[in-house]
Amino acid sequence: MTPRDSVYLQSAGGEDLLALLSEISACTLCRDAPLGGPAKALPHDPRPVCVASATAPILIAGQAPGTRVHASGRPFTDPSGDRLRQWLGVDEALFYDPENFAIVPMGFCFPGLDAKGGDLPPRRECAPAWRDRLMASMPQVRLILAIGQYAQAWHLGAMREKTLTQTVAGWRGILAATQSGCAVLPLPHPSWRNSGWIRKNPWFETQLLPELKRRVSELL
Template identity: 50%
Template sequence: MTADHQALATLLAEVRACTVCRSASPLEPRPVVRVDARARILIAGQAPGRGAHESGVPFDDASGDRLREWMGIDRDTFYDAGQIAILPMGFCYPGTGSSGDLPPRAECVPLWRAPLLASLKRFGMPLITGAYAQEWHLGAAAGNVTALVRDWRSTWPTRIALPHPSPRNNIWLEKNPWFVAEVVPALRTHVAALLS
């Protein structure tokens, strides 16, 4: 194991043992991340849902099925950390609010995000899903998810903003058929090239 791989293994062990948000979390903290220095694609999402918290597997639900469909890959490829890193804005389940899950816990970004991103030296594209990840990764350009996604060519192929793949976004997808017609085919082609 190289020094970089050992440093990342140590960092991931620290992340997985983190309990900083314990007093404010609805459940016992269980950070859910998948990071490997060899990853070619980064999925920057919001935070694990309750199912991911329980299983320890990110996107192990209908959102993951849809995201894998958009990417044109199977489960084995998706969960191969040597190909795809999954690094949400908040690593633990934040709880449920009146209209879905609460925003990601804020503690993870200052503690863990920079060193984990620094360990990803090979990734060729982040897929940025959801408003919180888009605000962090795209800065001042963030705000209106539809506008960011519609303007996908402006950051292509170095970054791409995606709507959250949750079934809660079915209405958005129905109102924006250009996403599946234009963005998804380009995304599949680029993902295949990065992983080949």
């Protein structure tokens, strides 16, 4: 594999972490060795987006880059990023400083669009190949924000409920169960398409978000 332009990768860390990110930048598994055979291959060149850090206390575990992030090479450069920063109570300068936040989606590359124009799920090759090694390289992380069902499935395991709503509604119990190590807080995706979900679940804004802002403020 030949490393590509690493503009899509940012890091605050030592040589080991930089070497790992260099490997990720050269990864072509989803295009050249896709799970499910050649017909399931990524329909475009891989362009991984990942912000890893050996100092950031907060890890944002999202889903996968969308079309705008695929073009910009910077995570959450879209309206969902604006909403996420509102949820966190931080500005862009704080958000994009890898000393503060690591941003490691479940799939590093834009997976493409489905027949209805929505984003496909994260590529299945990505997390098994890279996630354990990346997590092991960031032992300083104290809070993981598990955004969406794919991140919650990976980071919560048996603590994840049948639906995203049930999982997020159980945030207090999840925090209590993970406090002794790295706390995990489940969140819905900040896409504006989820505005209806937020209206139907007012406890998210009145109860969960104040706790999220408090923890972020304390850790930063």
